[in-house]
Structures are given as structure tokens and as C-alpha cells.
Amino acid sequence: MIDFLKRKRPAGDAKTTHEIFQLRKEIVEKGLFTENFMTNMFFLNLVKSGLKLKEYDWLINFIKNYRHLITDKYRESTTELSYAYLHFEKGNFEQSLSHVSKVKYEDNFYNLEVRNITARIYYETDRFDLLSDFINSYRMYLSKNRSLTEKDLNYHSLFLRHFSKLFRIKELKKYYKLDVLSVQVNKKDFANRTWVCEKINELEK
Numbered sequence: 001m002i003d004f005l006k007r008k009r010p011a012g013d014a015k016t017t018h019e020i021f022q023l024r025k026e027i028v029e030k031g032l033f034t035e036n037f038m039t040n041m042f043f044l045n046l047v048k049s050g051l052k053l054k055e056y057d058w059l060i061n062f063i064k065n066y067r068h069l070i071t072d073k074y075r076e077s078t079t080e081l082s083y084a085y086l087h088f089e090k091g092n093f094e095q096s097l098s099h100v101s102k103v104k105y106e107d108n109f110y111n112l113e114v115r116n117i118t119a120r121i122y123y124e125t126d127r128f129d130l131l132s133d134f135i136n137s138y139r140m141y142l143s144k145n146r147s148l149t150e151k152d153l154n155y156h157s158l159f160l161r162h163f164s165k166l167f168r169i170k171e172l173k174k175y176y177k178l179d180v181l182s183v184q185v186n187k188k189d190f191a192n193r194t195w196v197c198e199k200i201n202e203l204e205k
């Protein structure tokens with residue numbers, strides 16, 4: 001049912017997000033997962049969909065009470081990344097960064113997620129002195145990592161392209177360039193496009 005909703009409904013549709021969250025929540029609360037086991041991706045996707053709906057209290061309890069069901073290899077990193085997502089959405093950027101620092105680079109997914117959220121934390125906290133070098137490191141990881149899928153490469157490369165422009169506009173206060181950037185970000189989907197659009201809107205005010 002979850003896969004069906006993802007395929008048939010538009011990306012970012014609020015009704016779809018709510019329905020998918022409720023389905024995942026029901027799976028958890030009714031213990032419908034198999035063999036007392038939960039995949040790290042199911043766990044993280046549930047956290048992400050819950051955050052879109054601001055279900056903070058439920059998610060805090062979920063992370064605490066169900067983390068033990070994640071396989072040992074991914075348990076710590078998945079838990080820390082979940083808390084990093086949660087604190088980021090609540091505006092607790094230092095706490096988010098603290099949890100990010102504890103995520104192990106298990107594979108490309110975790111590596112990319114850590115780099116992406118770290119870049120956004122630096123932006124939110126105006127750490128412009130760190131961002132240029134960090135963006136270069138992020139970009140180099142994408143260009144040299146031959147094991148990345150084409151989808152992941154494009155998804156994060158587009159994020160970096162638009163994020164770099166956004167960061168420079170904010171740093172240099174060249175707000176007149178926002179109109180062009182606003183048009184560009186709506187052409188194709190990329191990592192955390194909704195967040196980038198929100199930051200553009202904030203600078204336009």
C-alpha cells in the first residue's frame with residue numbers, strides 16, 4: 001500500500017504524507033513487522049514522514065522504544081541520524097550536529113545524509129567560514145565515489161549546485177539573485193528541495 005501511494009500520488013503531497021505516516025505508524029503499533037525486526041530504512045522513513053507532520057512527541061517515543069529492533073550493524077547510526085533529523089526540524093542545530101557527529105559512515109546513504117544535513121546546519125547557523133570548504137569536500141565525494149548510483153549522484157549534485165548559490169546569496173546579501181534561483185530549483189527534484197525553497201522564501205521577505 002505504501003509503495004502504491006508513492007507511485008500514484010504527487011511527490012510532497014500533504015495527504016499522501018499523512019496516509020503513509022499513518023500506515024507506517026500502524027505497522028509499528030500493531031507489531032506487523034516480521035520476526036521482531038525493523039529495517040533501518042523503514043525506521044528512518046518513518047521518522048522523516050513524521051517530522052513533516054510535526055509528530056515530535058510520538059517520534060521521540062518511537063526512537064527510544066523501537067531502536068532495539070534495528071540490526072546491530074545499523075542501530076547506532078540510525079538512532080543518531082534520527083535524533084539529528086528531529087533536532088534539526090525543531091531548530092536545535094547544535095544538538096543536531098552533536099548527533100550527526102556520532103553517525104558512522106556505514107555506506108553511501110549514511111555518508112550522503114551526514115554531509116547533507118551538516119551543510120544545512122552550517123547554513124542555518126551562519127558558519128560561512130566552514131561552508132566553502134565543506135561544499136568542496138561534499139562535491140569531491142560525489143565526483144570520486146564510483147559506487148554511487150546515478151540517481152544519488154544527480155540528486156545530491158543538484159542540491160549542491162543550488163545550495164551553493166543560496167549560501168552565496170545569503171552571505172553576500174545579493175538578494176536580487178533569488179528570482180533566478182527560485183526558477184531553477186523548481187525545474188527538477190533534488191535532495192531536500194523543499195528546505196531550499198523555504199530558505200529562498202525566507203530571504204525574499
